[in-house]
Amino acid sequence: MAEKQQRTLVDQVFKKIFDLLVRGEIPLGGVVNEAALAERFQVSRGPVREAVKQLQGRALVVKEPYLKARVVDLSVEDMIEIFQLREAVEGMSVRLATQTMSDSDLDRLLADFSDALENKDGPVLDVHVRIAEASGNSRIRSLLCDELYYLLRLYRARSGDVPGRRQNAFSEHWQILRAMKARDADLAESLMRAHIARATSALHDLLESKDEDGADQSEKRNAG
């Protein structure tokens, strides 16, 4: 993804639809109507179809033949699955980065992190992205930054951050970076895994507290 040249309609439409999802104009679980989107973007249905197919490939849209496509409705259970996967992959990501990053790159990362501490509106996930990019493994980077990151954004757009995580994140990130600086790959990996596992626990708690109130206010609108 990233900075693809987008010379083709499909790519433009893909991005436009994705923005619609992130901005919540098509809500989670909402219907994705090809004809309506084609009309809206002033293109034919072909490119829209292919763009939706791509979104489907990224698991952002769910569909069966001849049935309306729907935006994925991420449950807390889904998020737990995603966080379990992230725990494993981000652990490997930081392990590889610790082993292969140059000293200068590492110093720059530490410096940038310190800078980010000043202007507090933190790009929390940026540390994870930087590490994934530094891992040198393009598939791990793509999985974390392209696939899972989008799902996280979609979930956060609706459900907000996992409660009470923002505060701890900084110190946990700092510990991870220190382990990297010490070239202790084992420690870096286990700190990262613990860091993500804590968020997973918070999700589990959320799940239990939600089991109690039986209220089920599901709200689905149309895309037209």
Place this chain on the structure above:
Amino acid sequence: MAEKQQRTLVDQVFKKIFDLLVRGEIPLGGVVNEAALAERFQVSRGPVREAVKQLQGRALVVKEPYLKARVVDLSVEDMIEIFQLREAVEGMSVRLATQTMSDSDLDRLLADFSDALENKDGPVLDVHVRIAEASGNSRIRSLLCDELYYLLRLYRARSGDVPGRRQNAFSEHWQILRAMKARDADLAESLMRAHIARATSALHDLLESKDEDGADQSEKRNAG
């Protein structure tokens, strides 16, 4: 994937093209020609286009706008990246399976494995698939069994198995299953990771031995 109902042409075409790749009729790096495939399968180009787009989504086909689509040409470096990812994810997979599998399911897995030892033409990867399915995490299962598995098959179809691995695989699998039976998730995970890391090392060796012979016999044919 698995047993999707395939009521639509796109799904049928997808499967047919994929078979072409696995059977090597379109070689790695070979050109994927929409019109030729449409002619071959007696359908129009639309479904072929979408099927190719899906293959692109699975990273089996690489393409840029207006340029011919090509089957991905997996280098040893690519395989190393994939195995690093697998190490992390299969580790988590076996950890989760160890924690959540019922005793009876675990016993059945052990029994099936013993049976497979008899008829020697081993489905080596089947143990991994069974564990992934038992992990209870659908995203991990899908990543391992749908995405990465296809890439492995494609690589093996051309390059054969990683040398000298077949023999050790059985005993390593057996150790993993024993750890699962003992409900030792930590041990199961580290055994699995070591199991896959060994294959990664073999790939690294392959890489070094290949650096010496500068012969570059690349062979690309057309799909028509």
Place this chain on the structure above:
DNA sequence: TTCAACAAAAGTGTTGACACTTTTTCGCCG
């Protein structure tokens, strides 16, 4: 002979029309 510009061919991107499936609507019968 070599290189550049141009023309032809091949291949991908896009479109609008038509076919098929699913859903909704509406009238009929019980």
Place this chain on the structure above:
DNA sequence: CGGCGAAAAAGTGTCAACACTTTTGTTGAA
């Protein structure tokens, strides 16, 4: 009044034609 079934509507799947881009091949001049 309520449920059943047919007809209409809405939406997705497929197709063939056309537009655009890239590649290939040819010609002509330096």
